[in-house]
Amino acid sequence: MTTVLRSAKAAAILAALGLSLGLMNGVAQAGPPRHRECISPIFLGGSEQWRDLNQRYDVRERIIGPPAPATDDIPDPPGGPGCRTALAGEKWVRAVPPWITATQTEQAAFIAGFKSARYVIDAGTAHERSITVGPEILRSGTIPNDVQPPATRGLPYVVPVSPVLRPLRPGTHTSTLFVTMKERVCTGRGPAPGLSADCLEAGESEYPIADNGPFTVLTGPPPPTP
Structure with missing residues (x-):
């Protein structure tokens, strides 16, 4: 004891x-917490369903998320900017900062212009692999009126959420998202929190995550069955 x-x-x-x-x-x-809860590292407040990315996106698996550096408006969530660790043998899902738009017009333009997403795992290594998926991965909605930062309240958003990805070996890994757009799209309001650009060009380009550092897969007891 x-x-x-x-x-x-x-x-x-x-x-x-x-x-x-x-x-x-x-x-x-x-290992990381055995319960699969990824608390939004770039939006705080709102209901539990909004704060918890697993609930927001209806994901049962471990989420590898998009922590952004804390700012005056976006402090670190409880426990620090997590969502960058998984357990060996554990399936996972990649989430990225949402594409927040000024109006539903720009939101609809993103959805209509989105052709595909390509997730590259461990780019540039001997274990590099990629998976390409279509618009079925997009999730959209409206940001609640009681979240931080206040400038995002009530705005439309759309976000690609990866399919379930197979387990990775213990160690450090990377995940890079490339999106292919039919035409150029912009948010109409500047970059969203966690993103470094507010426009995507026609063709394939890297989704502009501001803080796309590596994540870690840790050894430990097998994760519980969902």
Whole structure:
């Protein structure tokens, strides 16, 4: 019991520092929370269904998300900007910051102009692979009126959410999203939180995630069956 308590205390201290026991030892050995909840790292407030990306997008698997650096308007969510760890043997889904538009006209233009998405896993490595999907992955809606930052309240959005992706081996991985548009589209309001551009050109281009760093797959006990 004492050993367990000491390990738990050490893990809590490391978590507060943004580290993990596995990373400290040079090998990933400890897993993220076993419950699959990805709290939005770029929008806070609103209902639980809005804050939790799993609920918002109706995803049962682990979400690898799009944390953005904290700003005065967007503080770190409880526990820090997570959604960048998964367990070995665990299927996962890639979520990215939504494309927020000034009006429903720009939202409709994005949906009509969207041709396909290509998810590239571990680009430039011996394990690189990609999956291409169509407009069926798009989710759209309206941002609630009680979320942060206030400038986004009540605005339409559309976002690609990947299909379920197969498990990855323990270690550091990358996920890059490329979208193919039939024609040039813009938000009509400037870049959305978490994005570095407000227009996508015709043809294929990288989805402009401002903070698209790597994520980590950690060893640990098999994840519970959803």
